[in-house]
Amino acid sequence: MTDYIVKEKGIEAGRSYIIEHLQDQPSVRGFAKLIELEKEFFMSDPHFKQLQSLITRYIELKPLYECNSCGFTTNHFSWRCPACNNWQTIKPLAGLDGI
Ligand SMILES: [Zn+2]
Structure with a gap:
């Protein structure tokens, strides 16, 4: 759903949707999606790829x-x-x- 909103209404609308969704139903997958949407702000952080990789590995195990x-x-x-x-x-x- 978030991907659809980002495609149709832009990244800001997608970000708002996922934050609202996380407040109602917190989930690791939702959190991973939010980090993916925020990557333009975190890309300069040397630990961003490592954090994203850890979350992806965690999700793959579940x-x-x-x-x-x-x-x-x-x-x-x-x-x-x-x-x-x-x-x-x-x-x-x-x-x-x-x-
Ligand atoms: Zn069964």
């Missing part, structure tokens, strides 16, 4: 979906859980590590 029935986690949505075979139990993770 799954996007979880089965409400058995707790199986995955980065790919599926209507049927491959672990317990229940239907419609795979849901997006919420909270700081969520989408």
